[in-house]
Each structure stands twice: as structure tokens, then as C-alpha cells.
Amino acid sequence: MTLKEIAAEAGVSTMTVSNVIHQNYARVSPATVEKIQAIIEKYHYVPNMAARSLVRKSSRIIALLLPIWYADTGSLLFNPYVGNMVGTLDMLIRKAGYYTMLCSFRNVEEVLSFQRNWQIDGSIMVLPHLEEITHGLVEQTQTPLVVMDRRYDDIAMNSVTLNDRRGGYLATKYLLERGHQKIGFACPGHLVDSFVLTERYMGYAEAHREYGLVPDNRWLFENYPQLEGGKRLGNELIEMEKRPTALVSTEDIMACGVVQTLIKARWKLPRDLSIVGFDDSAPAELITPALTTVRQDVRLKAEKAFEMMLEAIRNDDRRINRFFELDVSITERDSVATL
Amino acid sequence: MTLKEIAAEAGVSTMTVSNVIHQNYARVSPATVEKIQAIIEKYHYVPNMAARSLVRKSSRIIALLLPIWYADTGSLLFNPYVGNMVGTLDMLIRKAGYYTMLCSFRNVEEVLSFQRNWQIDGSIMVLPHLEEITHGLVEQTQTPLVVMDRRYDDIAMNSVTLNDRRGGYLATKYLLERGHQKIGFACPGHLVDSFVLTERYMGYAEAHREYGLVPDNRWLFENYPQLEGGKRLGNELIEMEKRPTALVSTEDIMACGVVQTLIKARWKLPRDLSIVGFDDSAPAELITPALTTVRQDVRLKAEKAFEMMLEAIRNDDRRINRFFELDVSITERDSVATL
DNA sequence: CTGAAAGCGCTTACAG
DNA sequence: CTGAAAGCGCTTACAG
Secondary structure: OOHHHHHHHHOOOHHHHHHHHOOOHHHOOHHHHHHHHHHHHHHOOOOOHHHHHHHHOOOOEEEEEEEOOOOOOOOHHHOHHHHHHHHHHHHHHHHOOOEEEEEEEOOHHHHHHHHHHHOOOEEEEOOOOOHHHHHHHHHHOOOOEEEEOOOOOOOOOEEEEEOHHHHHHHHHHHHHHOOOOOEEEEOOOOHHHOHHHHHHHHHHHHHHHHOOOOOOHHHEEOOOOHHHHHHHHHHHHHHOOOOOOEEEEOOHHHHHHHHHHHHHOOOOOOOOOEEEEEEOOHHHHHOOOOOEEEEOOHHHHHHHHHHHHHHHHHHOOOOOOOEEEEOOEEEOOOOOOOO | OOHHHHHHHHOOOHHHHHHHHOOOHHHOOHHHHHHHHHHHHHHOOOOOHHHHHHHHOOOOEEEEEEEOOOOOOOOHHHOHHHHHHHHHHHHHHHHOOOEEEEEEEOOHHHHHHHHHHHOOOEEEEOOOOOHHHHHHHHHHOOOOEEEEOOOOOOOOOEEEEEOHHHHHHHHHHHHHHOOOOOEEEEOOOOHHHOHHHHHHHHHHHHHHHHOOOOOOHHHEEOOOOHHHHHHHHHHHHHHOOOOOOEEEEOOHHHHHHHHHHHHHOOOOOOOOOEEEEEEOOHHHHHOOOOOEEEEOOHHHHHHHHHHHHHHHHHOOOOOOOOEEEEOOEEEOOOOOOOO
């Protein structure tokens, strides 16, 4: 069923039908409106989005950009945080009458092609990627873009970030207040590669300074990704001569790996090692001891990002340079002992 | 940049350019091919998919149908199993040159509209939905459809299912072999609403029969969804007079809720209660004691589903009635004690 | 309030 | 090996 056929059946022009569909009732007589609506109803007519996109040069599609970090990595959706985020965004997108496309990608070109292929109305990047690619994307994307967890001060862009520095600060202070002085810092990648990790580390260092302490470099643990990384770190801690009494872990799931390994080695937690995680994702609550962790509000983050997206689309301007920084808080559970 | 502009620059017709793009080199002279490719390269030309869809009446879009179970439920992507599945499917879809659209939906009409709106090439339904809706979808969808975890014997359809009955059987037998005679069965919904749950229960009953036992109805626990449901079940078990010594839980995450509650009440697990979970998802490994659980292979499931999808598209036939049943196995961990 | 016409960017027969 | 023409299903000025 097409507009044309409906027009024929109603005895009007296609453009009148089009007006009814778009509820431009001012331009059509009530009787005609009713007649056309009845026909649409009868045949369950739905418009062809391809035809509409073609003439409007926009598709009502929002792309969720999911970086593939390394060749051997699977989809980002394996990450529970990303699953939550994508799910929440999808609901918001649908509710606003847009459509969600997923775009797993390895490099900037893939994204640019994708965006032009479909005349995407806008893109939301769900996790910051390798620096070079993220930066390239922000610079080269020609349609509205919202980036999460990363911003560049030298480029006008839309971003939703977390107060990561304060997150690192709060986590560390929480431990310092409970008498810990030897506090390690563990993260999934290298500080130098990641803005987010660097910020968290700065907060960690700042809290130390406040207490007249200096972080010990032997306890900076870089490049322990995921559960597996955490397990590896756990084993290294067991072997270590001079150990910290506490650990700030920039990912819950990594913290879980540490906990599992230590428990298996018959350590008593949190007595033998206190840990503060990051994200407050599902694993934090499942592990024993449950993790005290830095919480971020996924729902709010998604809402802010989509809000920005809509405004960028409305203004037809990808260079508005809006940003929103989410605050963080500590969720207290059982993984920290007072010395 | 459009085909027409490229044609103008190359001094050929649009159809020759089109032939080059589609690698119909037999129809174009090598010199022309090269000239056109250079221009395409130079301008980073990418075809407009809307225009292509419009004339081809197909879009190369695969829809991943994500049922919204209840009004207040968020996206299915909150479920770690679904996240994995969607992520894996997305990778396969992209690799095959298709595009992934997400379609969260509440009823059949939404899906049918969506499919026609975009002239979707095919749809994969990720989790079985309320019976009425799933059945309606299978009957009414006019384009290739693959359904996971549900089939109807009275309708020709494409399905990928799990040997759920054997899953229930293996879980129960594992407990029986270790001396348990009082074994409960816990599930997130009502047996009568769910094919999958019913099948698992049948396996549970069958194992009992083999051992000359009859399941005790007091230990059939229905409607304990998610972590919260598990916690509720844990509390009920604590209050119970005549308790089972073991539990088959049809979801890992529900089992985790039970474990957490019992541990908090100072029960010793698995001594005081043995549990076998289902899925072997991330939570199973995180909880203490780690769950012995029935494993399903998400990757294989996704591959089989997508393979079916491609074949259905190739055959332009949604009624081929293909199905694939995945086998299950037990992953042994620490949540079962021998009596 | 209504319509005829052009055009969005492709592909598909058809003809040579 | 190459091209002219029609058409996919819509919307957009423009005219009345």
C-alpha cells in the first residue's frame, strides 16, 4: 500500500494524504481527513522510510557507536555497563520516534561511511575509544554527535562525562579516613592512553596530598583488563613483598577478579585487603564481600546524552559545545576494613 | 556526492557507475572501471542506502526484536544473556554486510509496522515473549524471521532452541547422584506461561522418575524473577518448616539472589543448601560459592540463528521450517554438596 | 482547502 | 561494453 494508492481510493492527491499523515490538518478539510484516516486504518498503511529519508535527506535513525577496541575483542555489549547504557538509550530513542542502529566499528572511516550511507540524524558514542580514533571521530563527523566519557577542550563538541577525578578522590579518601596509608591504584589499561583513567588517578593523588602522603609507584597497577586482569593482579599481590593494605580499582569487574583470587588463596577480606571499585554495576553486589564502589547513574547519563542529541538535531548544529558532567557518590558495602 | 555526479565526471552513464560499484566488471571495460574507481576513492563516495532500499524493496537491515515484557520493564539489554546475544549477533550481521536495528516492542503491531517501515530484510527475535504475542508474531510476520527459544509445531518457522528438557534433567540428575532426594525447582515466571520453563520442569520430573521419586509440589517455586526474586525466595526458604536440601534454579541470577540471602543469614553453602543454576552467565562465576550450572553456548546459538536468517533471505521464503536445537552441559563449580 | 509537477539517488529492464 | 528512460514512494515548493 502506498500513498498514491490511498490517494486514488480517496479520490484526492497524494499530497493531501501526506498532509493528513503529518497531521497538517489546517490544510485539509475535516471530512477529507476522516475519509483518509479510515483508509489508512483499513489497510494498516505505514510510510516507507526509505522514500521519506531520500527526499528529506534525514532518516530519523540514531546510531549507537560501539568501538571495537582490539581486533580480537567482541562486541562492547558484553560489558554490562554498555548493555545497560545501550538498552536505556534505545528506549529513549524509540519513545522520541527515532530508530536505533548499532554500529560496531574499528576506525573512523567505517563510522563516516555508515553515517552517510544511512543519512543518520545523529550518533551517540558509547565508550571512549583509543585516543586517536575518538579524536578523529569528533573532528570529522559531519552530523550531530554526542560523546560519552571524553571531551577535547580544543574542539567544540557535545559530551556527557563523569566527574572522574572526584570519583578517584572519594574512593581514596574513603580509605584514608579508615586508617589506610598504603593504597594501590589498579586500572584496566595504561594511564597515558586514557583520559578517564588519568582523571581518576589525579583524584587518587589529590586525596593523598590532602593527607600529606605521596602515592607509591610500586602500587600503581596498569593494564589489568576485565575479570582476567583482576585475577592476574590478585596473584601478583599474593607474591608481593611490600603490599598495600587497600586498593582503588577503576572497574568493579577487575576488583571482582582480585577478590576471587585472594579468597581462593584463603585471604580474609576485607581484613587482608580493602578494595573500592568503580561503576556500581551488577558484579559489585554479587561478589563476596560486596564491593564498596563509586557509583555512576547510567539512566541519568543516557537521558542527558539523548537530550543533547535532540537539541543538536533541532539546531542542526554539531558544534554547539554543550557538556554535562555527572556527579559521583560512594556506595558503601563490605569490602573495606577500618585499620 | 551522487552516482550522477560521478558519472558526469567520468563522462559515462550512471548505470555504468552502478555496475562498477556492484562489481559487475564483466559489463564495463577495465579502463572505465579504473577511472570510476579513482573518482569514487577521491570523493569517498558511499551509496545512499535509502535510494537503494527504495528501488530494491529491501534494505539490508536485520531487526533484532527485543520484547518489553511488562509496561514497567526496561530494555531487555539489562539482562546479561541478552547483551551477549545482541552483541554477538551484531558482529555477525555487520560482517555479512548487513545493518543492525534494535526494535524494542510491546505488541505485534509495533513489530509489523517497523518491518514495513524499513522494509527490513529479516528479524531475529531474541527472547520468547508472552505466549500470545510470540505466537502472533510468528504467524503474522511477512519477512524472514528466526525465533530463539520457542517453536510452534503447528506453524512452519525458523527456530533455534535449547534442549531445555535435557538441561532440567541434567541439573536434577547431578543432584540426585550426590544423594539429594528433596530437590526444589525455582523459576522466574509461571510454568504455564512459558514453554522453556515447562520443558526444564519436565526434565526435572523425568530425573526424579528415574530415581523412583516424585517431585514435591511444595518445592515448586514459581514467579521469582531476577536477583530480587531470588532474594525473596531465599527469605521464604529460611522461614520454611520442611525444606529441600537442594534447588534447581532456571536462572543463574535468581540463584545468586538465593545465595546472597542465605549467606547473609549465616547459612553455610553448599552444606545447608545445594543449588544448580542455568545459563552459565557471568554472575555464576562471581558469586560465592560459584554456581554449578547448566551451560548454553551463546556464540553458537547466535551463529546458528544468523545462518538460518541468511538462508531464509536467500530463499526468499519465511516458511522453510528449519530448526536447530543446542545441546547443554553441566559446568561444575562449588554450589553443590554431596550428602 | 486542494492539486500537478518535479525531484530525492539509486536500479532495472531494454535496446543497441 | 555502454546508455536513455522509467520508476521506487515519498515530500516540497508553487500555483490556484
